[in-house]
Amino acid sequence: MKAQLLTGIRHIEMRELADPVLSRSDEVLLRIEAVGVCGSDVHYYETGRIGSQVVEFPYVLGHECAAIVEKVGSAVETLNVGQPVVVDPLIACGSCDQCRTGRINTCRNQKFLGCPGQVPGCLCEYLVMPAECCYPTEGAITTEQAVLCEPLAIGIYAVQQARLQAGARIGILGAGPIGLCVLAAAQAEGVGTIYMTDKIPEREDAARRAGAAWCGNPLDQNIVQEILQREPLGLDAVFECAGQQETLDQGVDLLRPGGRLMMVGIPREDRVCFMPDRMRRKELSLINVRRQNECTRKAIDWVAAGKVNVDYLITHRFGLADTSKAFELVAGYKEGVIKALIEFL
Ligand SMILES: [Zn+2]
Ligand SMILES: [Zn+2]
Structure with missing residues (x-):
């Protein structure tokens, strides 16, 4: 072969x-x-x-x-x-x-x-x-959609692990395939308001078209300030989907006390750092997301039913x-x- x-x-x-x-x-x-x-x-x-x-x-x-x-x-x-x-x-x-x-x-x-x-x-x-x-797939989805079920399952799992309440306000930092799959899963779960960021204009546009409430580019604006202006109490959960120190820091700044920082992205560096002062005072939870667990069937069914695009x-x-x-x-x-x-x- x-x-x-x-x-x-x-x-x-x-x-x-x-x-x-x-x-x-x-x-x-x-x-x-x-x-x-x-x-x-x-x-x-x-x-x-x-x-x-x-x-x-x-x-x-x-x-x-x-x-x-x-x-x-x-x-x-x-x-x-x-x-x-x-x-x-x-x-x-x-x-x-x-x-x-x-x-x-x-x-x-x-x-x-x-x-x-x-x-x-x-x-x-x-x-x-x-x-x-x-x-x-029983022919219910196309071959292309079938390929996307793997990253979508990760998005579904990440959202599930965040244990969001109805009407939650979340941030997704990084609008690559995984960030956008988190967006799709969060929308399907009825998450209230979703803020997204990416440095690549095409990805920012994709997130906006897919229905994120607000999208920003950290190269052009202070995204922490922009989001906190709209959400003065902070976000319930932030999904870090870029694997960058910068986005981890932004996540810590954006969260409300008791919020959850979901680490979905894979950092290139062997180490990243956090300021305990900020993490501790807000009593943030740091949750690592390791791929997905038993979400493949749900991904197929949701795509087949048109619940996610x-x-x-x-x-x-x-x-x-x-x-x-x-x-x-x-x-x-x-x-x-x-x-x-x-x-x-
Ligand atoms: Zn992958
Ligand atoms: Zn085993």
């Missing part, structure tokens, strides 16, 4: 790899239809690592994908050949303390697609996955052969890109 391999920093090339085969009765063989380029893929592409997760070249990246079931293992009863599925890229062990208490996203023995040291990713034609990671996130499409062009585009934040898709034709 054809696969796109990361062979060095900022270097991706097409190679021929052996087709994967079913080795367990509970697995399925998938033919990949489309893969979304995620910010985390681009981290590996540009630096070869995220924190302690270091790439050994060559390596297949990618974890957001839609696929068709090609073959099913003898014990698989939930899937049929030819079915389109959304793939949850997390393979959890099912038996550790975390899995047993419903925290599969922090499984101690997890294997996540395209996560170095775990399993290779999905930027290749065929993939073997446990059947339980595959969610049939995420279609606009896809701004660019590439063929498999042009994977490196897609990565360069996303890495450079070029052409107003939000989500670039690799389509296998």
